[in-house]
Amino acid sequence: MASEPALEPAPQDYPARVLAPGQVVDQFRIEEHLHQGGMAQVWRVSRLDRPDDPMPLVMKVPRIMGGEDPASIVGFEVEQMIMPLLKGLHVPAFVARGDFTQAPYIVMERIDGPSLRPRLDAAPLPVAEVVDIGIRVATALHDLHRQHLVHLDVKPSNIMFRRQPDGTLAEAVLVDFGLSRHDQLPDLLDEEFTLPMGTGPYISPEQVQFVRNDPRSDLFALGVMLYHLLTGERPFGHPTSVSGLRRRLYEEPEPPRALRPDCPPWLQELILRCLEVRAERRHPSAAQLALDLQHPQQVALTERAQRVRTSGTWATLRRRFAAVGAEPAGTRGAAEQAQRNPIVVAALDVENAPAALLDMLRDTVRRFLHDGGSTRLACVSVMKTARIGMDELTDAQGRSRHVKQLVALKHWARPLARELGLGDGRLTFHVLEAPDAAEAIVEFAQRNQVDHVIMGARGASALRRYLGSVSSQVVAQSSCTVTVVRAPAE
Incomplete structure (x- = not known):
């Protein structure tokens, strides 16, 4: 753990913290309950020490009620360490944090736009909207990668958008860094747990093989999102076991054009490239993916662009045998990967x-x-x-x-x-x-x-x-x- 074990009780001994509007936690007043998730709850708060500060704020508070998944406790610690190091338009501005010995919380900027999650329910989306989402998210990911961070839980509910003054959506913002890895911080999740960490449909093949420092894992997750938004289907289903996750090491997704005939060949090329099993066959950086999405006429087409069906049972069996004992090619870290490409x-x-x-x-x-x-x-x-x-x-x-x-x-x-x-x-x-x-x-x-x-x-x-x-x-x-x-x- 990041904190000194002797100074705090075991997680299951923490009393449930019951918050309500009007309560004051340190210099923040609880105003309104916004969201209840499986691992944390989110409240709108105001700042008592700076009442004239116009930035809208939220407080994220972990669920510590006894019997919680230990990974959620460690993940909150990870997020508390990471958020102060991140800057820019593509992350919520960090304001304050509370220690586990007193009242664990993170106070951050409230993003005024929507999350991407509702658009998933509307899939399949128009091709132009899918491309626009891809550009915005890839741009945001590159900014995080240059700040030494691999997100490792890229999914629609963790992507929000800022609003411009006229109400239109602007930059994509990544949230929820509880499963992330920062090049310059200890990787508590890797040190303490022996199972792949992430959300089943979006976990990359190398994450299944316990590699957590490759920024191209985030490109795989973005590819899964774009595939789902374009076709209305998940490329690898919704596995709930490690054996189910390992199937993506050798099973091909149905080509998008087989499900969506109006998908341009260049877009299928980019999505299937994101979904390559071997990270080195994906784009070297999120910036290069964003550039391709903005300039489709210059995308180099390969056989990926022309696929209309998977390659068949025998090819799948060959890949399955090849995947047994295979080790992914490693990378030295997010920022170095972005700088080298x-x-x-x-x-x-x-x-x-x-x-x-x-x-x-x-x-x-x-x-x-x-x-x-x-x-x-x-x-x-x-x-x-x-x-x-x-x-x-x-x-x-x-x-x-x-x-x-x-x-x-x-x-x-x-x-x-x-x-x-x-x-x-x-x-x-x-x-x-x-x-x-x-x-x-x-x-x-x-x-x-x-x-x-x-x-x-x-x-x-x-x-x-x-x-x-x-x-x-x-x-x-x-x-x-x-x-x-x-x-x-x-």
């Missing part, structure tokens, strides 16, 4: 940059990609459009300017693709139409969880010093690393 943007002015600068950019990208991992390279060019008035969409010869820039991007990247073997969706091309090139690049980088932008800068001039160059604006506004390559003297 970054998204890199090469931002090019393919129409105006001198050839020498384009060559230098290619050499810089080549050196970066030689570092290994499964880096995703996104080649980006901005097609300038008018803020007011009509845009010229064709050149003097009547050719599409958009297609012309796309072809130029591919021509620039061809030596890199050939030399570094950038296949299987690791190389994508994006022509952004926008009046402001710097703004478009920064927005693309933020929306797609980009780790590194590599771009060029031409020689200095009085006009550039006065207006500010595109590269200087990107450096100033980006939240990721930006490398600027200077062109030779002109």
Whole structure:
């Protein structure tokens, strides 16, 4: 246990804590009961020491009534350790916690939007909604993985959404970290229990084999969710035993297109990739999955995309024999996995940059990609459009300017693709139409969880010093690393 055993009684000796509106726990007043779960109850609370603080709050209190599942007690301890370390829009803001020796609780921000759970009852959902959910959740997961956390209990009831001022839904928020693992904290669940931890339909194959430090486990759970939201069926049913969980080590799910004929092949490709038994066959990071969901036309299709039936009894038997005694390939931790598989943007002015600068950019990208991992390279060019008035969409010869820039991007990247073997969706091309090139690049980088932008800068001039160059604006506004390559003297 995280706390000192000598200082607290055994869990079964705790009296049941009966809360009611109007009670005060430390500096918080109990206002309203919101939810009763199997392991905890949730109350709306107000803060007495900061009555003017506008943040709405909830208090999560564990069920400690004697005879409770010990894992729920340990899980609450885990959540108390993890939540203070998490920041950002994709988690509830942590406010306070109460120790088990007095009154165990966690006070956190109340998320004003709904959970994803009701949409599960409405499945199958429109394809566009399934894709939108996938993008939002994958983006949230990548943020958690970069903070050293593997959630390990990704499911609709643990996903909520923030609301924008106009009432529309915004960022996905992950809640309930009782089964999670943090790279920098002791894994109490792994130390104290010998059964797979998670929710039956969503547990990944490696979790069944007691591996708890692979962030790609969360991608498996997201794949299960997307499959269910798309088809109305669970890919592996609802197992309630370890033997039932182990079936996913060798049994294939029915292809989504067999249940939902209007499922696009690219979406089946991504969902079945998430559901691969071997974690190394899934996307290397949640950010790369989110990028594919946002750019379906660039998804590299394999035989997964064309399946309309499972591969049959004999293939299942072969996989079953292969699974006996098989050990999953391990990973060193969530943050390292995300860092080893970054998204890199090469931002090019393919129409105006001198050839020498384009060559230098290619050499810089080549050196970066030689570092290994499964880096995703996104080649980006901005097609300038008018803020007011009509845009010229064709050149003097009547050719599409958009297609012309796309072809130029591919021509620039061809030596890199050939030399570094950038296949299987690791190389994508994006022509952004926008009046402001710097703004478009920064927005693309933020929306797609980009780790590194590599771009060029031409020689200095009085006009550039006065207006500010595109590269200087990107450096100033980006939240990721930006490398600027200077062109030779002109």
